[in-house]
Amino acid sequence: MNVQTELSPRQKQTTTLMSVFTSFFVMSFLGQNAYFRAFLFFLTIYLVRHPTVVYIIAKTWQRDVISGYRFVRMLFYMNKMERKGWTIARIFQENVKQNPTKTCFIMDERTYTYQYLGNVMNKVGSYFKTIGLQRNDCVVLLMETRVEYICIWLGLSAIGVKVALINSSLKGETLLHSIKVANAKAIIVGSELASCLKDILHHNDIAPLPIYQYSDNEQLESAKFEFLPGATNLTKELDAQKIMDLSVDIESGRLSDKLLCVYTSGTTGLPKAAVITNLRYLYMCSAVYFMVDLRTTDVIYNPLPLYHTAGGIVAAGISLIHGATSVLRKKFSVSNFWKDCIKYDCTAAQYIGELCRYLLSAPPKPEDTMHNMRVMYGNGLRPQIWQQFMSRFQIPLIGELYGSTEGNSNLANVVNQVGAMGFVPVFGRKFLPIQSIKCDEETGEPIRNKAGYCIRTKPGETGLLIGMIDHKRAGTAFNGYEDKEASQKKILKDVFVKGDFYFNSGDMAVSDLLGYFYFKDRTGDTFRWRGENVATSEVEAIITNVVGLQDCVVYGVDIPHVEGKAGMAAIEDPKRRVDLQQLSSGIRANLPHYAQPLFVRLMNDIPRTDTFKMKKRDLTLEGFNIHKISDPIFYLQKNGTYALLDEAQYAKLVAGESGL
Secondary structure, three states: OOOOOOOOHHHHHHHHHHHHHHHHHHHHHHOOOHHHHHHHHHHHHHHHHOHHHHHHHHHHHHHHHHHHHHHHHHHHHHHHHHHHOOOHHHHHHHHHHHOOOOEEEEEOOEEEEHHHHHHHHHHHHHHHHHOOOOOOOEEEEEOOOOHHHHHHHHHHHHOOOEEEEOOOOOOHHHHHHHHHHOOOOEEEEEHHHHHHHHOOOOOOOOOOOOEEEEOOHHHHOOOOOOOOOOOEEHHHHHHHOOOOOOHHHHHOOOOOOEEEEEEOOOOOOOOOEEEEEHHHHHHHHHHHHHHOOOOOOOEEEEOOOOOOHHHHHHHHHHHHHHOOEEEEOOOOOHHHHHHHHHHOOOOEEEEEHHHHHHHHHOOOOHHHHOOOOOEEEEEOOOHHHHHHHHHHHOOOOEEEEEOOOOOOOOEEEOOOOOOOOEEOOOOOHHHOOEEEEOEOOOOOOEOEOOOOOEOEOOOOOEEEEEEEOOOOOOOOOOOOEOOHHHHHHOEEEOOOOOOOEEEEEEEEEEEOOOOEEEEEEEOOOOEEEOOEEEOHHHHHHHHHHHOOOOOEEEEEEEOOOOOOEEEEEEEEOOOOOOOHHHHHHHHHHHOOHHHOOOEEEEEOOOOEOOOOOEOOHHHHHHOOOOOOOOOOEEEEOOOOOEEEOOHHHHHHHHHOOOOO
16 A cells, blocks of 8 residues: 655745744734744744645644543543452443443344343352352353353352353364463353364363253253253353352452463464453443444344454453443354344444455345444454445444554444554654664564664664563553463563663554554565565455456565465355466556565465454465365466466476476
8 A cells, every 4th residue: 555754845934834824823912922923933833844844744634633532531541440449340340330221232133231241240250159169260261152151251250250252163172272372161052053162072181071951942952952961051150150240350350460362373383362351341342432433322233143343342341341232143144233223223333354244245225224333343444445345334423443462452443434443643643652663574574783672763764663562561461371471572662761661562553644553464464576576465465356356465485496475366266267377467457566475376265264354374384286176266377467377387396397
């Protein structure tokens, strides 16, 4: 994406004239004092010589005032909660007292009040306290989306027990790994996922753990319903459990206590368990609530899984903490998204980037604009479809957010700046917690000066986003992972001064003259070809648009005897409708020669997570090996068109005889 890094001659002329006229206007009305007139005179000279300053102020003052006001409101709220020392369970308990009959969640046409959630939370906490779970123990929760999912981890948190939220799509070794790293004392599983757990029960790390199986009414009435061997019927136990006074347990909790473990997506390796404290959960929800300007009267549509940060914290947490109503859906559905929003009169919705693309790829229908949506917030909305998405669905505001489950590098774009994932005020940027430093785009390693310190980027330069670590503040703390070694790998030391510490986000971005940041790529996703760095996200965006918004993932592959990595694009095309002639034309028209993928693979399905993140690791390992891959692979010829990769051409590539 092209970003503005300097003023054009026309802009310089306009801002210079604006400075002069403004100064004369002020002087004519307020310039009675000689000292003030002198001050205005010298200020005018300065501004005339520095038109960029005038331009930046004129373009950003309103943005900075609005965002600054919201940020201050958030800080006041956070300070208030920190002084009180209220945990998430304590805050929710207060909401139950204040609004017992208000709807907290809606799911499957059923409404759940704050009092209902409060009762189930109490029963969960009371039961597990009775059977001997203690503060700082950990319990694994493996369950699909339902309101009781939230009640279970909330009830366990009331007695100080940490809960590991396991990805409901995991199986086999990956599921086993996720349970092992949590160091759990027990497992709670929904009956719908019992078979996944059954497959790994024989492992020594899992076999000794007590299992509590939860079933809803529909499952209990099903003829196919059965319990895992030795599992406790949690539904029956909770029905029989009496509500107890947990006030002492809740009051003894601290904001620094570990609340949840939320796992990274595992798209490039095994998932890591990121630690979420009560304070971190509170900050994530409150930052979004205040910065996006959400309200207690909002009805938020949330079709994302509850084990995920976006669905389980940023969306659901706003209901638990700030009193808005959330509509939950078990799985995202393109055909039902706007129908649900209309049915429940939703005014806000949580998105992730690919969700928006799926909605946009659907045929237009009347429901597209019959909703009352005033804001959609989330992360990953591609710049190439931003305006088209807002226009077609008539969304007044897109609140694009940047952050990660474990990270402290956070940005917000709440002024509809197309493509930007957030901004930092231009003046005083050096003193802010989030910084952008120069790095090797292929390896992600920071570039340091002769003194051994990192170098800040300038507008237009690609840099690595890092966040200053300060455990005294919720927004800058880094709680790490359950794996201490993995935590240390994310910390940069002696960045700008001796003894400072910064969190390495692994994300590369480029900023413009006004302080807006635009996502470039993940470190490691960028690869080097023909002496140039190729950002996979940019290539993916171009190809996706050319092939009609179909799923596409781009990665670098090794070719024997050739330096660097060649680009390869995997496109989801089960019906083989991709027009390779059109594709090659679109690629040539939009990408430099070094960024044009050498290989194109057409697949029935691209492996992805439940939150639509496409997994590159396995695809990268498979490369372009036609002996192992049954999908058709096409090779970029010298004339710029793609031809099927046959045995003869493959043999030349492997032997280093292709002339690359």
